[in-house]
Amino acid sequence: xxxxxxxxxxxxxxxxxxxxxxxxxxxxxxxxxxxxxxxxxxxxxxxxxxxxxxxxxxxxxxxxxxxxxxxxxxxxxxxxxxxxxxxxxxxxxxxxxxxxxxxxxxxxxxxxxxxxxxxxxxxxxxxxxxxxxxxxxxxxxxxxxxxxxxxxxxxxxxxxxxxxxxxxxxxxxxxxxxxxxxxxxxxxxxxxxxxxxxxxxxxxxxxxxxxxxxxxxxxxxxxxxxxxxxxxxxxxxxxxxxxxxxxxxxxxxxxxxxxxxxxxxxxxxxxxxxxxxxxxxxxxxxxxxxxxxxxxxxxxxxxxxxxxxxxxxxxxxxxxxxxxxxxxxxxxxxxxxxxxxxxxxxxxxxxxxxxxxxxxxxxxxxxxxxxxxxxxxxxxxxxxxxxxxxxxxxxxxxxxxxxxxxxxxxx
Numbered sequence: 001x002x003x004x005x006x007x008x009x010x011x012x013x014x015x016x017x018x019x020x021x022x023x024x025x026x027x028x029x030x031x032x033x034x035x036x037x038x039x040x041x042x043x044x045x046x047x048x049x050x051x052x053x054x055x056x057x058x059x060x061x062x063x064x065x066x067x068x069x070x071x072x073x074x075x076x077x078x079x080x081x082x083x084x085x086x087x088x089x090x091x092x093x094x095x096x097x098x099x100x101x102x103x104x105x106x107x108x109x110x111x112x113x114x115x116x117x118x119x120x121x122x123x124x125x126x127x128x129x130x131x132x133x134x135x136x137x138x139x140x141x142x143x144x145x146x147x148x149x150x151x152x153x154x155x156x157x158x159x160x161x162x163x164x165x166x167x168x169x170x171x172x173x174x175x176x177x178x179x180x181x182x183x184x185x186x187x188x189x190x191x192x193x194x195x196x197x198x199x200x201x202x203x204x205x206x207x208x209x210x211x212x213x214x215x216x217x218x219x220x221x222x223x224x225x226x227x228x229x230x231x232x233x234x235x236x237x238x239x240x241x242x243x244x245x246x247x248x249x250x251x252x253x254x255x256x257x258x259x260x261x262x263x264x265x266x267x268x269x270x271x272x273x274x275x276x277x278x279x280x281x282x283x284x285x286x287x288x289x290x291x292x293x294x295x296x297x298x299x300x301x302x303x304x305x306x307x308x309x310x311x312x313x314x315x316x317x318x319x320x321x322x323x324x325x326x327x328x329x330x331x332x333x334x335x336x337x338x339x340x341x342x343x344x345x346x347x348x349x350x351x352x353x354x355x356x357x358x359x360x361x362x363x364x365x366x367x368x369x370x371x372x373x374x375x376x377x378x379x380x381x382x383x384x385x386x387x388x389x390x391x392x393x394x395x396x397x398x399x400x401x402x403x404x405x406x407x408x409x410x411x
Contacts, residue, residue: 008079009061021054078368094164110156111367127184132352136359151221169221243330248276251336252291259298266301280361357387
């Protein structure tokens with residue numbers, strides 16, 4: 001089987017140009033502990049999965065390098081990037097549908113599953129159409145799964161943790177073979193919006209049966225009615241002069257300006273660290289780091305990851321910060337939440353493989369993953385062009401770029 005292998009010196013090349021010298025697995029010592037022996041035997045006996053391997057570029061630069069490859073899909077992590085989020089020295093293992101998935105510290109559950117070859121992450125609410133990664137920012141419902149018993153978790157933005165138990169939801173069967181998908185294949189003409197209000201009204205005596213079926217078929221992740229509370233949430237009350245919601249370029253600049261005039265400033269950002277979209281581009285990381293450093297020097301309180309729930313009368317802004325709910329009272333509230341990508345309208349724009357620029361940039365720059373083998377880019381701004389460059393750098397063939405500012409697609 002042929003696939004592209006990324007050489008750190010020559011870029012992506014066909015695997016025939018290389019020679020594999022085997023996987024890198026540390027052998028246990030003479031008298032290993034049970035944990036060491038179990039880890040070694042498990043890794044060697046289960047060859048399907050992510051493995052770190054030595055490769056030699058015999059028809060190229062003639063150098064040796066390491067690559068992390070999933071033997072089930074031949075998905076290959078890109079060579080280490082200067083600003084990648086993952087720490088390849090800290091492996092993490094969690095389970096998906098009972099099967100172990102290997103990841104690195106810094107991965108999200110979604111990126112780890114994508115690296116392991118998973119492409120279908122959920123099914124749509126009504127027609128059970130397959131859904132894949134779309135935004136990788138936590139702003140869409142495409143990647144909702146049940147994590148450690150908690151339903152509707154957006155795994156594209158949820159960091160991996162050792163031993164987490166992840167399961168699919170809203171499926172009858174499996175994500176790949178959901179028998180409720182027959183609704184999409186055959187039931188479209190018979191299930192228009194609101195069909196259940198018109199179809200299941202007679203005979204009235206059968207409504208309890210209809211209702212039971214519809215309620216079981218509806219919804220996404222089920223709640224456990226017998227579950228106990230497993231976490232404690234505390235509440236704090238704080239007062240600041242200026243509260244900035246959003247930690248991108250504009251948010252950081254607003255916080256710095258307020259701090260320079262003597263305000264007590266707090267900044268809230270939903271990402272793992274301030275920087276916003278700057279962090280998703282190689283050319284913006286240094287600017288994000290410089291702005292964040294300047295904000296800290298001026299005494300700005302940086303809360304990330306944290307979510308501002310709303311803005312209420314009297315400058316009240318409740319903020320979720322881990323297991324803490326902070327009720328901020330602010331004289332001035334700056335909303336610098338930026339923009340969210342939205343997919344263009346075309347038939348099939350909801351299916352697996354359609355991604356927004358934010359997803360492409362994060363897969364490549366955050367988690368060093370190749371999004372796919374071949375791509376067509378449809379854009380209306382420079383973000384799409386930047387995503388196309390990221391695709392090329394990751395070894396993806398960009399077959400065509402349609403910039404709708406310059407050209408129109410015929411009917």
